[in-house]
Amino acid sequence: MKLGGYAGNILYVNLSDGTSRKQPLDEDLVRECIGGAAINNRLALDLIRPDVDPLSPGNAIIIGTGPFNGTFIPGASQTMSVYKSPLNGSFPHSNAGGVFSHFLKSSGYDFLVITGRSQWPVYLIIEDDNISLKHASDIWGLDGFDTADELRLRHSPCSIIPIGIAGERLSAISVTHIDKGGTIGSGGLAAVMGSKKLKAIVACMGSRSIEVADPKRLRIIVDGTLEKITGYHLRNEMMKGGAMTMTSAWIPPGVVARNSTELMPYPPDLKEIKAELYESHKSARKKIACATCPLSDKDRLDLPECRSSYDTAVFMEMAAMTYSPALGYSSGGTTADRYRMAIQYYDEINRLGLDRVYSFNGLADFVITLYEQAIINKSDTNGLELDRSYDTLLALVRMTATREGFGAVLCDGILSAAHKIGNLAVGRVQNVVKGQFIAFDPRMSGFLPMHLGMLVHPGRTLGVAAAMGAPSYSPGWPLADIKKQAGRCGVSPPDMERLFTADSFNLGRLAKHGEDFFGLFNMLGQCHRLYISRFYSLQTLADLYSAITGIEKTPIELKRASSRMWDTWLELNRQAGFTHRDDEPPHIWFKPLKSPDHEYGLYDYNLKKELSREDIMGYLDEYYSERELQE
Amino acid sequence: MTVRVAKGKRFIEADPAKCAGCITCMLRCSFRSGNKFSLSASCIKVERLVGRPNEFDVSFNADCDACLICARYCPYGALTASKEAVEI
Numbered sequence: 203m204k205l206g207g208y209a210g211n212i213l214y215v216n217l218s219d220g221t222s223r224k225q226p227l228d229e230d231l232v233r234e235c236i237g238g239a240a241i242n243n244r245l246a247l248d249l250i251r252p253d254v255d256p257l258s259p260g261n262a263i264i265i266g267t268g269p270f271n272g273t274f275i276p277g278a279s280q281t282m283s284v285y286k287s288p289l290n291g292s293f294p295h296s297n298a299g300g301v302f303s304h305f306l307k308s309s310g311y312d313f314l315v316i317t318g319r320s321q322w323p324v325y326l327i328i329e330d331d332n333i334s335l336k337h338a339s340d341i342w343g344l345d346g347f348d349t350a351d352e353l354r355l356r357h358s359p360c361s362i363i364p365i366g367i368a369g370e371r372l373s374a375i376s377v378t379h380i381d382k383g384g385t386i387g388s389g390g391l392a393a394v395m396g397s398k399k400l401k402a403i404v405a406c407m408g409s410r411s412i413e414v415a416d417p418k419r420l421r422i423i424v425d426g427t428l429e430k431i432t433g434y435h436l437r438n439e440m441m442k443g444g445a446m447t448m449t450s451a452w453i454p455p456g457v458v459a460r461n462s463t464e465l466m467p468y469p470p471d472l473k474e475i476k477a478e479l480y481e482s483h484k485s486a487r488k489k490i491a492c493a494t495c496p497l498s499d500k501d502r503l504d505l506p507e508c509r510s511s512y513d514t515a516v517f518m519e520m521a522a523m524t525y526s527p528a529l530g531y532s533s534g535g536t537t538a539d540r541y542r543m544a545i546q547y548y549d550e551i552n553r554l555g556l557d558r559v560y561s562f563n564g565l566a567d568f569v570i571t572l573y574e575q576a577i578i579n580k581s582d583t584n585g586l587e588l589d590r591s592y593d594t595l596l597a598l599v600r601m602t603a604t605r606e607g608f609g610a611v612l613c614d615g616i617l618s619a620a621h622k623i624g625n626l627a628v629g630r631v632q633n634v635v636k637g638q639f640i641a642f643d644p645r646m647s648g649f650l651p652m653h654l655g656m657l658v659h660p661g662r663t664l665g666v667a668a669a670m671g672a673p674s675y676s677p678g679w680p681l682a683d684i685k686k687q688a689g690r691c692g693v694s695p696p697d698m699e700r701l702f703t704a705d706s707f708n709l710g711r712l713a714k715h716g717e718d719f720f721g722l723f724n725m726l727g728q729c730h731r732l733y734i735s736r737f738y739s740l741q742t743l744a745d746l747y748s749a750i751t752g753i754e755k756t757p758i759e760l761k762r763a764s765s766r767m768w769d770t771w772l773e774l775n776r777q778a779g780f781t782h783r784d785d786e787p788p789h790i791w792f793k794p795l796k797s798p799d800h801e802y803g804l805y806d807y808n809l810k811k812e813l814s815r816e817d818i819m820g821y822l823d824e825y826y827s828e829r830e831l832q833e
Numbered sequence: 834m835t836v837r838v839a840k841g842k843r844f845i846e847a848d849p850a851k852c853a854g855c856i857t858c859m860l861r862c863s864f865r866s867g868n869k870f871s872l873s874a875s876c877i878k879v880e881r882l883v884g885r886p887n888e889f890d891v892s893f894n895a896d897c898d899a900c901l902i903c904a905r906y907c908p909y910g911a912l913t914a915s916k917e918a919v920e921i
Binding site for chain 2: 272273274301304305308351354355358359381407408409410411412413414417421428432441488489490491492493494495496497498502510
């Protein structure tokens with residue numbers, strides 16, 4: 203294949219017999235699907251039986267890149283993955299930064315497909331045509347970060363996707379990190395790797411190059427984009443604070459707890475504490491950037507008397523959790539002490555390899571609430587008293603990751619834990635959609651496009667971040683700004699007329715257009731985080747795509763390709779058993795979330811109208827109608 | 834601090850403490866010399882370290898002609914044009 207931007211091959215590795223083969227990437231497939239998540243989906247449709255046991259050799263791990271990876275386009279860092287999830291049997295998408303996509307392509311591969319199961323622990327080394335499996339018995343049992351360090355010492359320069367203990371022990375809520383940074387694999391990718399006895403994937407620096415169809419055109423577009431990024435008014439501050447700089451605009455009123463029935467407020471002096479936390483964070487932080495990112499949102503955190511820690515997003519709200527009474531409450535100590543405790547908690551959970559945000563925090567609250575309600579007691583928890591202390595939180599993390607003691611009940615998420623505990627617990631599961639805990643309760647923020655994405659797509663999906671970008675998770679944007687965002691996402695003037703009224707917008711229909719725009723980032727290999735994706739419009743993406751590949755595609759053609767990607771993904775999950783009927787919003791959303799001085803109901807985006815179940819079903823109908831209409 | 838001594842009076846000063854590991858320099862270098870991207874063909878190398886004060890190391894190979902393209906595009910100020918050569 204002579205197209206620019208592509209390495210030109212798919213690498214298939216069969217762990218059962220230790221063989222590998224290289225297959226040329228089909229040009230027709232590329233012209234139709236572009237790359238990344240879209241080709242991942244096609245491969246999954248062909249290679250993974252929808253009824254396969256996720257932890258059996260028949261499941262496949264599909265890792266993909268896009269035509270922007272391997273180039274110097276700012277933010278072209280993403281690696282995309284798909285597999286059948288042991289958490290809920292869906293096909294979740296997951297993507298993350300680091301430099302893996304660049305290193306994989308440097309050996310000549312756009313896609314990597316891993317099937318089968320090794321008889322003993324191995325790690326996979328990819329270096330040009332040298333594909334090998336090495337014994338991993340000596341590193342089996344190491345946490346994810348120590349594994350990455352050990353393999354880097356052996357194989358540098360390279361990029362590494364390791365698994366920690368939770369993956370080895372097949373926890374369905376396990377995740378992993380690329381290069382100790384970007385989190386990848388919500389829904390149990392690490393467990394799928396563990397089931398295959400695959401401790402790590404190591405992409406070494408290869409000798410292949412990525413051609414470009416029109417170098418001059420590419421240089422001009424990229425230089426123009428860089429000029430905008432370097433002139434961004436928050437960039438200097440972001441260099442100091444990373445992701446934390448960008449996540450303080452909206453503060454939720456507290457932490458949803460007690461099985462999603464109560465909102466436990468933050469302390470009244472939260473703003474002052476946050477300011478102190480931010481200073482502690484900047485002092486501890488050494489900036490780390492994904493490939494070609496000029497904004498460095500990843501962190502290495504060096505604290506006195508602590509080992510260096512790494513995180514993809516130490517968000518202020520999450521650091522605040524360690525002094526919220528919901529989880530890990532500590533009444534004593536300074537803000538600096540609390541910051542250190544939060545970082546140690548994140549470090550522990552990251553190293554072990556559990557999904558902190560989208561699974562574990564909700565799971566811990568669920569079982570602590572059951573304990574408070576005397577549905578379980580010490581005889582169920584192997585003697586552990588479940589209170590809302592930091593020590594309990596850490597004990598639960600370790601148990602869950604290792605499956606030891608009460609961890610055998612917890613290790614596969616809320617639904618599984620409830621069924622193991624019994625009917626009383628099953629009846630109390632109430633903020634879970636398609637097997638996935640809802641980490642961001644819409645009663646705190648108003649119903650956002652991302653909540654619609656959570657209902658439609660099983661697992662922590664592209665939809666979380668993709669349905670309309672920033673307005674999706676930042677409530678209350680003025681209508682003019684949402685219109686501007688819609689324009690950037692390629693909503694045409696006639697569609698704009700149709701989707702907006704004088705004082706509102708059609709959330710279900712607009713979410714579809716947001717998905718199509720941000721889905722492109724996952725097809726091209728581009729980061730869709732707010733602070734970098736804000737510099738790209740649909741037109742810019744189309745111009746870059748044409749400059750790199752030599753394939754002239756209009757913005758509308760690109761958007762249609764993305765729409766097909768979403769359709770294929772819906773089809774994959776339909777085959778796995780998820781249909782429109784499973785999009786039901788949880789009953790708890792229509793009950794008040796109580797704080798000491800306020801009750802939060804479910805309201806629309808502008809917090810003007812209280813929503814009923816019928817309203818949500820209406821949003822869903824509009825969403826599906828728009829998908830079919832556009833096709 | 835590492836300083837690369839190169840042709841004529843052009844020098845590049847590298848400060849690994851400021852490097853964030855984005856490898857933009859490597860991609861720019863290979864693109865400048867061949868209009869294509871190749872990590873292995875780059876004259877500058879950024880390598881991640883383990884258990885060290887700096888997270889990354891920066892080095893140059895013998896083919897580097899100190900064209901300064903890497904310094905021009907380094908987003909983190911880790912590479913700069915230097916007025917004099919100082920071997921360390």
